Amino acid sequence: MVNSAGHALFASLTSVVLKNFIYWHIKHSRKLYWYSHKCLCYKESIMVATRYPPPWFSVAPMMDCTDNHYRTLARLISKHAWLYTEMIAAETIVFQKGDLDRFLAFGPEQHPIVLQIGGNDLDNLAKATQLANPYGYDEINFNCGCPSPRVAGKGCFGARLMLDPKFVAEAMSVIAANTNVPVSVKCRIGVDNRDSYNELCDFIYKVSSQSPTKHFIIHSRKALLNGISPKENRSIPPLKYEYYYALVRDFPHLRFTINGGINTIAEVNAAQTEGAYGVMVGRAAYSNSWNLLGHVDSAIYGAPPSGITRRQVLEKYQVYGDSVLGIYGPKPHIREVIKPVFGLFYSQPGFGLWKRKADAAFQYCKTIKSFFEETLVAFPDSVLDSPIVEAPQGFPDVFANSKSLLPPSYIVREEELLYAFREEGQSEYSH
Structure with missing residues (x-):
């Protein structure tokens, strides 16, 4: 018979072997998983990259704002800014398929353009993606950040989906499987009291490891789903740019675009100087479009001034x-x-x-x-x-200061490795 010490030693060795096996399996099976997607995503990225400049600057999707009219005007001012549609619910696309031009059509001059969709039903997300494909969007973005009670209420979508990264990973896999363009997620840094940096990292890790998602747009405020308005959600929760730059540090294989509280070209340049891959601007690009968009091509993309009036x-x-x-x-x-x-x-x-x-x-x-x-x-x-004058100054030191506030580096916890292993195993057996 094996004594209690033997049992303890056996359990300890089993735990070590299991951990090593899990780590090896995740590392190598994920290589195979990502290799199969990498070829396709690489071709797609090259295709988009050769046609348009990178999304170093983009205009945020805004309900009742970034419609066809605004995007047409914006493109007359800036040739290189990436434009986003308003969020369109997957159900709207599916149930209005006889009138899709009204929701999805856009002029060819609007490229590069991203379709943002929202939803919480995988079948409808798949169908909506398929229906949107003929319109030729350059990317499809999934909304995990809208705090509107109409969207993020119980059982709905938007920011509430950050509490269910498993579903978000499934949704992104479904969307990616039904399109041949890149996919991305737009989210907050947290929701209500689920707002620690580690919880944000858990969300990013789970979604990126279990789906083809490589690009995240991070609104650097958490969402409060306690009944405050969307407008208040853009000002009451404090900005935490340090969370964004910590993500850049801890997930170097992913691309992150920073969003929230950025209002001038000087601030856009400062964010990029500190290491931001891309910068997304919302209300300022709408309410002060001439003074902001008018400088994007020259100050961000290095194009000569257009001289347009x-x-x-x-x-x-x-x-x-x-x-x-x-x-x-x-x-x-x-x-x-x-x-x-x-x-x-x-x-x-x-x-x-x-x-x-x-x-x-x-x-x-x-x-x-x-x-x-x-x-x-x-x-x-x-x-x-008068043509566009020199870009107005902003407050570029705000991002430099955030570097001194970076949280400790994220370390994938054992339960997250087990989660990834379990989900990966289920995915393999489902095929």
């Missing part, structure tokens, strides 16, 4: 606007098409008068051309005909 942009936008007015019956209304134009004149002389003229013109103008003829007289020629 607001008047030239509006002349081209007018042609687009008049071509889409009423294309879906009463929609879009002239007010919807003009909405993005406000960002061209942020804080400019004549802006207040122009808004008053616009409010009146909405009542009787039937075309974008007549609207501009009625309202643009509010601006002096110096505003309409």
Whole structure:
């Protein structure tokens, strides 16, 4: 008979052997798993990279903002910024498949463009991806960051999905299996009291190790799902850029884009100087589009200044606007098409008068051309005909300071290795 000491020694040796076996199996089977995906993803990445510059700068997906109208105007200002759609629910795509142009169509000039979808049903995510493929998006992004109660409520999706990384990995695998373009995840740094750096790393580790996801867009605030508004969720939770830069440090094989609280080109450049792969800007790119997007091509991508003026942009936008007015019956209304134009004149002389003229013109103008003829007289020629000036300064030291706050390096815990081993084994047997 084996005595108790023998039992203890046997258990200890078994534990060591098991750990080593798990580590070896994960390391080598994952190599095979990633090799099969790497060939496809590499071809896709090369295909996109040769067509367009990298996503060093992108405009965040924003509900009721980054629609076709805004993206058309944005592309007239910047040729290189990556544009995102509004989040479109997978169910919307599936159940509106007879009217898909209304939700998915875009002009060819909008490339490079990313479709962001949301959802919590794998079948619908697969179908939605398949239905979106003919439109030719350059990437598909999965929303794991929206804190809106309509989206992130119990049983829904958005930021709440960060609490279920297993499902997110499955969703990303399903999306990737149904498209031939790269896929990415947009998420927060945490949700409610699940906001430690290790918990964020666990989410990144599980999703990236169990799906083809290699690119994460990180909104550097956590989401509060306690009933505060989406607007409050963009200001009340504190920014923690140190979490973003710690991810860059701890997952060097992945790509991370930083998002949240970045408002100027100087801050974009500062974030990249500190090691950010890409920078995503939201509200500032919408409300102050001329002063922000106007500098992207030259300051971020090194292109020569375009010399374009607001008047030239509006002349081209007018042609687009008049071509889409009423294309879906009463929609879009002239007010919807003009909405993005406000960002061209942020804080400019004549802006207040122009808004008053616009409010009146909405009542009787039937075309974008007549609207501009009625309202643009509010601006002096110096505003309409001056090219973009030097980029305004920001607060570039904010990211340098974050480097002194980095949390300790992430170490994959034993339970995470077991999780990856178990999921990998299930995946192998399911095939």
